[in-house]
Amino acid sequence: MPSPRRSAEGRALGIPAASSSSSSPNSPAHGGGGGGGGGGRFEFQSLLSSRAPCADPTCARLRASESPVHRRGSVPLAWPGPAPAPPGLAPEEARMNLNPSFLGIALRSLLAIDLWLSKKLGVCAGEHSSWGSVRPLMKLLEISGHGIPWLLGTLYCLSRSDSWAGREVLMNLLFALLLDLLLVALIKGLVRRRRPAHNQMDMFVTLSVDKYSFPSGHATRAALVSRFILNHLVLAIPLRVLAVLWAFILGLSRVMLGRHNVTDVAFGFLLGYMQYSIVDYCWLSPHNAPVLFALWSQQ
Numbered sequence: 316m317p318s319p320r321r322s323a324e325g326r327a328l329g330i331p332a333a334s335s336s337s338s339s340p341n342s343p344a345h346g347g348g349g350g351g352g353g354g355g356r357f358e359f360q361s362l363l364s365s366r367a368p369c370a371d372p373t374c375a376r377l378r379a380s381e382s383p384v385h386r387r388g389s390v391p392l393a394w395p396g397p398a399p400a401p402p403g404l405a406p407e408e409a410r411m412n413l414n415p416s417f418l419g420i421a422l423r424s425l426l427a428i429d430l431w432l433s434k435k436l437g438v439c440a441g442e443h444s445s446w447g448s449v450r451p452l453m454k455l456l457e458i459s460g461h462g463i464p465w466l467l468g469t470l471y472c473l474s475r476s477d478s479w480a481g482r483e484v485l486m487n488l489l490f491a492l493l494l495d496l497l498l499v500a501l502i503k504g505l506v507r508r509r510r511p512a513h514n515q516m517d518m519f520v521t522l523s524v525d526k527y528s529f530p531s532g533h534a535t536r537a538a539l540v541s542r543f544i545l546n547h548l549v550l551a552i553p554l555r556v557l558a559v560l561w562a563f564i565l566g567l568s569r570v571m572l573g574r575h576n577v578t579d580v581a582f583g584f585l586l587g588y589m590q591y592s593i594v595d596y597c598w599l600s601p602h603n604a605p606v607l608f609a610l611w612s613q614q
């Protein structure tokens with residue numbers, strides 16, 4: 316099977332195609348040899364032939380396999396090996412041409428480790444899993460990081476707050492929680508990574524995008540909220556440690572419950588941490604958002 320990535324790179328670099336007259340219809344250059352033995356040569360040939368009309372069904376099938384739709388996620392794990400630099404291509408260009416494949420292999424290796432580790436850590440994924448008895452506790456932890464309690468709790472505190480300083484902090488927490496929901500939904504909808512196969516979809520109130528797992532919404536919220544709390548609440552050291560521990564254990568529990576892979580949670584922590592920086596940068600106050608505060612004080 317030809318590597319579509321190589322095709323795209325070849326196109327981007329303007330790599331000349333091999334002459335179609337120099338290869339027989341069954342040679343790898345025509346794809347007739349099958350497998351990955353043709354390496355890069357097939358790619359250059361297929362690019363050239365894509366401009367000519369395609370009469371026979373085999374050729375049409377091969378061309379369909381190069382379409383962007385078919386191409387998605389079909390890059391092979393193992394690169395067939397370095398092909399000689401095409402004529403007219405400087406060695407640096409040829410190296411550029413190869414490097415992304417190493418990156419691809421590195422990413423795929425990371426993904427394989429991620430899947431393996433996530434499966435290993437998913438010890439509470441079901442009642443009959445090795446740590447199945449801890450599952451109810453993990454689900455309690457899940458609710459502690461759910462969007463609804465945090466949103467309702469913030470709205471309630473906002474309605475009860477009688478100081479401007481308190482209202483300002485709570486208003487920004489509300490903004491942070493809504494921003495988090497929006498960004499996580501956006502990324503989940505774009506990336507569309509399925510939850511691990513061993514997950515049971517028995518979560519408390521979810522949005523439609525929550526069938527996807529990247530990034531973990533609980534992990535983003537945990538990082539965002541704990542950073543927010545550490546920066547805006549005056550707390551004794553043990554409570555500060557507890558806030559960080561809660562975030563960490565909540566993230567770990569997502570993998571243990573089988574809801575997420577490790578990378579979903581790791582990226583979630585990073586995103587939540589960065590979201591706090593956005594909130595801090597856009598900090599709402601009676602000076603820069605007087606209408607918002609005036610509206611609230613009329614309630």
Ligand SMILES: CC(C)=CCC/C(C)=C/CC/C(C)=C/CC/C(C)=C/COP(=O)(O)O
Pocket residue numbers: 461462463466467496518519520521522525527528530531532533534569574
């Ligand atoms: C109350 C206000 C001001 C607005 C409501 C906004 C809104 C649409 C809230 C929905 C909250 C909700 C259902 C969040 C889903 C949380 C969840 C299950 C995330 C999935 O987490 P993950 O870690 O499994 O990715």
